[in-house]
Amino acid sequence: MILEIRNLSASVEDKQILKDVNLKIGGGEIHALMGPNGAGKSTLGNVLIGHPDYKITGGQIILDGKDITYATPEERARAGLFLAFQSPVAVEGVRISTFLRIAYSHLHPDEKIVISEFNKRIKEAMKTVGLDESFISRSVNDGFSGGERKRFEILQMLILKPKMIILDEIDSGLDVDALRMVAEQLKKYFSKDVGYLIITHYQRILKDIEPQFVHVLVNGTIAINGDKSLSDKIEENGYDWLKEVA
Numbered sequence: 260m261i262l263e264i265r266n267l268s269a270s271v272e273d274k275q276i277l278k279d280v281n282l283k284i285g286g287g288e289i290h291a292l293m294g295p296n297g298a299g300k301s302t303l304g305n306v307l308i309g310h311p312d313y314k315i316t317g318g319q320i321i322l323d324g325k326d327i328t329y330a331t332p333e334e335r336a337r338a339g340l341f342l343a344f345q346s347p348v349a350v351e352g353v354r355i356s357t358f359l360r361i362a363y364s365h366l367h368p369d370e371k372i373v374i375s376e377f378n379k380r381i382k383e384a385m386k387t388v389g390l391d392e393s394f395i396s397r398s399v400n401d402g403f404s405g406g407e408r409k410r411f412e413i414l415q416m417l418i419l420k421p422k423m424i425i426l427d428e429i430d431s432g433l434d435v436d437a438l439r440m441v442a443e444q445l446k447k448y449f450s451k452d453v454g455y456l457i458i459t460h461y462q463r464i465l466k467d468i469e470p471q472f473v474h475v476l477v478n479g480t481i482a483i484n485g486d487k488s489l490s491d492k493i494e495e496n497g498y499d500w501l502k503e504v505a
């Protein structure tokens with residue numbers, strides 16, 4: 260599995276946000292994406308999953324050699340790309356069990372799902388991520404606390420089994436135990452077939468799940484690439500020195 264982002268530019272509401280972003284993420288690689296507030300990190304995530312509000316104005320997104328720049332979100336999911344749903348507007352009123360089943364069938368169209376067996380799997384994963392069993396019949400993200408949403412993102416990863424995983428601030432707003440659980444599950448799920456793009460402001464999660472590659476987005480463009488030491492440098496010095504570079 261290789262995700263290639265080539266000279267990607269994108270706008271939202273006619274405002275140019277991303278400019279010539281280049282990134283390559285292979286299986287067995289952990290990448291961290293950092294950058295100041297408003298740099299365009301979440302926008303990149305949204306563009307990658309094909310969120311309809313974001314317009315690609317240039318460049319390409321290639322997944323395993325296949326151009327998915329203009330593919331629908333369903334086509335992307337089928338190709339193995341995963342970004343946990345954060346703005347749940349589109350799935351309002353849909354039960355978690357139904358939502359996961361539909362999403363799973365997009366990702367694994369050749370597999371036949373036995374509902375009772377599938378629900379059992381969901382319940383087991385709920386235990387793993389620390390969500391009460393009763394959540395299975397609740398609507399997606401409806402009235403979820405901040406931490407419950409994050410736990411649900413990890414649940415989606417465990418159930419849907421995607422290949423390329425983009426996590427946008429999975430570590431913000433979590434209590435200590437939840438943070439440990441998230442890091443543990445991310446480590447456990449990781450393999451040579453799976454690529455991670457972890458968008459974060461914090462060092463903490465990067466200590467647990469160490470990235471080989473760190474990229475810093477400033478003003479919609481990658482200002483610098485490096486290894487783990489780059490995130491340490493940012494922790495120490497902030498982003499101002501990079502704003503001059505970008």
Ligand SMILES: Nc1ncnc2c1ncn2[C@@H]1O[C@H](COP(=O)(O)OP(=O)(O)OP(=O)(O)O)[C@@H](O)[C@H]1O
Nearest residue numbers: 271272276294295296297298299300301302303312
């Ligand atoms: N749907 C939208 N409508 C209007 N403006 C948007 C939309 N999405 C993003 N933007 C704008 O694009 C810019 C980049 O936002 P984005 O959310 O990508 O930043 P970010 O790097 O994720 O920041 P943060 O660290 O605060 O999460 C911001 O100026 C934001 O206001």
Ligand SMILES: [Mg+2]
Nearest residue numbers: 300301302427
């Ligand atoms: Mg963001």
